[in-house]
Amino acid sequence: MSRDRWRIVNPRGEKRVIVTRDLPGDRWVEILSAAGCRVEIFTGPAALSPDEIRQGIGSRCDGVIGQLVEAWNESLFQALQGAGGKVYSNYAVGFNNIDLAAATRCGIAVGNTPGVLTEATAELAVALTLAAARRLGEAERHLRAGKWKRWLPQLFLGTQLRGKTVGVIGAGRIGAAYARMMMEGHKTDILYFSLRPKPDLEAFADAYNRFLTARQELPVVCRRAEAVEDLLREADCVSIHTPLDEGTRHLIDAECLALMKPDAVLVNTSRGPVVDEAALVAHCRRHPRFRAALDVYEEEPALAPGLADLENVVLVPHIGSATHWAREGMAILAACNVAAVLVGNPVWNRAAVDAFLRADQPPAAPSILNAEALNLPLVKAAD
Numbered sequence: 001m002s003r004d005r006w007r008i009v010n011p012r013g014e015k016r017v018i019v020t021r022d023l024p025g026d027r028w029v030e031i032l033s034a035a036g037c038r039v040e041i042f043t044g045p046a047a048l049s050p051d052e053i054r055q056g057i058g059s060r061c062d063g064v065i066g067q068l069v070e071a072w073n074e075s076l077f078q079a080l081q082g083a084g085g086k087v088y089s090n091y092a093v094g095f096n097n098i099d100l101a102a103a104t105r106c107g108i109a110v111g112n113t114p115g116v117l118t119e120a121t122a123e124l125a126v127a128l129t130l131a132a133a134r135r136l137g138e139a140e141r142h143l144r145a146g147k148w149k150r151w152l153p154q155l156f157l158g159t160q161l162r163g164k165t166v167g168v169i170g171a172g173r174i175g176a177a178y179a180r181m182m183m184e185g186h187k188t189d190i191l192y193f194s195l196r197p198k199p200d201l202e203a204f205a206d207a208y209n210r211f212l213t214a215r216q217e218l219p220v221v222c223r224r225a226e227a228v229e230d231l232l233r234e235a236d237c238v239s240i241h242t243p244l245d246e247g248t249r250h251l252i253d254a255e256c257l258a259l260m261k262p263d264a265v266l267v268n269t270s271r272g273p274v275v276d277e278a279a280l281v282a283h284c285r286r287h288p289r290f291r292a293a294l295d296v297y298e299e300e301p302a303l304a305p306g307l308a309d310l311e312n313v314v315l316v317p318h319i320g321s322a323t324h325w326a327r328e329g330m331a332i333l334a335a336c337n338v339a340a341v342l343v344g345n346p347v348w349n350r351a352a353v354d355a356f357l358r359a360d361q362p363p364a365a366p367s368i369l370n371a372e373a374l375n376l377p378l379v380k381a382a383d
Contacts, residue, residue, distance in 0.1 A: 005044040006056075013038030015062040015342050020048050020070060023091060025328035028335035031361075035339035037062070054079045061085050063338040068092040069300065074102035081106040087341035089334040093117055095369060096244045096271065104370045111337030111368050114173070115353035116329030117321035122177035124320045125239050125269045126185070128293035129166075132265045133237065134158040135291070137314045159236070159263065161186045163218075167235030168192040169228060169251070170270065173351075175241030176201045179222070183208060189221040193231045197224050232256055237265040244271035254279040263289040269320045272297040277304035284310050295320050329357055333366045340365035346377040 007022070010033040017032055019041045032039045040056070042048060047069055048056065053076060057064065061083040066072060068090060077099070080088060089111035090098060103110045131137060135158045142148055142156070166182045168175045171194040179201060182188045190205065192198065205222030212219050225231040228251070232238060238260065242248050252266070253276040260266070268275050277298045284290055285306070293314035297303055300318060307313060321327060336356050340347070340363070348356075348364040349371055356366050364379050365371075371378065 005042060007041045007043050009033060009039040009041065011038055016040065016060055017063045017065070017338055018042070018056045018061055019065040020053060020056070021067050021091070023065070023327070023331035023334075024324065025331055027328070028331035031332065031335040031339050035343050037339065037342065050076060057083050057085070059083055062342055063087040063089075065089050065091055065334045065338060068094060068097050070097060072098045072103070074099055074105075077103045077106040077108050080108055087111065087338050089113070089337040091330055091334050094243065094271065100370055104373045107374065109341045109365070109368050109374055109376060110370050111334065111341075111365060113330040113333040114367055115351070116333060116357070117326045118173045118177050120323045120326035121174045121269055121320035122181055124295060125174070125178045125241070125267055126181050128267045128269065128295065128314055128316070129161070129182070129237055129239060129265060131314045132267065132291040132293040133161055138311050159265065161188055161237065163187060163189070164236040165189045165191055165234055167225070167231040167238040169231065169238065169240045170194065170242030171198045171201055172241060174269075175239070178239055178241060180204055183220050183222065187218070187220060191223060191225050191231050191235055193225045193228050228256070229259055232259040235264065236261060237267070239267040240270045240274055242270055242274060244273055249273050250276045252276065252280070254283065257283040260290070262287050266290075266292040268293075269295045272300060277307060280304075281306045281310065284312050288312055332356060336361065337365045337368060341368070341376075346379045347371040348379050
């Protein structure tokens with residue numbers, strides 16, 4: 001691996017941190033430099049292989065910021081442990097690419113970047129919902145191909161969302177934000193499935209309904225489904241916001257797709273393997289009025305055979321968090337995770353991480369997934 005693909009910042013830093021992909025913004029580098037880190041950033045066009053990551057770690061490495069597309073398994077954590085490493089941070093909120101138990105066995109603290117990408121990802125889910133419902137991809141391709149000759153009454157008729165039922169599978173931060181946007185922006189009813197009730201989301205709907213009633217507008221409905229199958233049968237549009245684990249892999253399979261309305265919309269901005277892509281391709285072929293919109297895929301960047309050929313599917317390349325604010329914020333949180341662990345600061349591990357995006361950041365690691373298992377100190381409630 002050529003060393004000329006690596007950019008070095010603060011070369012005299014006592015602690016060595018490697019970053020497997022250059023990240024947006026400058027502040028994250030400043031945070032690591034201020035913590036006394038020599039920062040080595042891979043700038044090549046292709047993703048690093050596991051062997052190349054091991055080469056990058058070398059014989060001495062204190063910390064790593066890596067990517068969701070990298071499989072951080074026991075072998076890589078052992079290499080980092082052997083080089084004296086203490087911390088790894090994912091540049092992502094998800095961590096299904098990480099063997100967390102292996103990291104803990106190696107004594108490596110593992111961070112992620114929650115909070116800052118909530119609104120960005122929810123906004124993209126809304127955009128994909130609209131794009132699929134109103135057939136924007138089909139219409140744009142038609143126009144660009146020079147096929148549009150005149151306005152026609154039945155050209156690209158789509159689905160109007162106002163008053164429809166939107167199903168939300170997984171009502172965590174992103175799912176709840178998406179639900180609020182759909183209620184406020186498009187007056188849709190919300191049917192959500194979550195392992196536990198979401199009283200904050202339902203209270204938001206109640207408060208919004210008081211506003212609507214005062215304006216003599218019809219209220220919206222927000223309620224929890226007892227089962228995913230109930231949601232799929234009833235919803236006009238389904239948006240997936242669940243994490244990926246063994247219980248959610250292929251959560252949406254051929255049987256589940258068959259439960260949905262023939263003209264429903266399916267949106268996935270969570271993780272690709274939550275949807276059985278081969279089953280989705282077959283379903284979309286059989287039901288041309290059914291529409292799907294995907295930001296994530298089972299075998300990224302590869303697509304299931306036939307998926308790219310479908311006119312009734314909107315496809316974008318994993319851009320859920322792709323706003324300047326969100327991606328720069330993710331870089332800041334990842335850098336704060338690494339810097340805090342290396343200088344011995346405690347762990348924040350609170351839902352609100354906005355404090356880390358201000359100039360006067362707390363002296364803490366924003367989010368360490370295995371902090372309790374490693375007995376790392378936590379920021380006290382009064383701090």
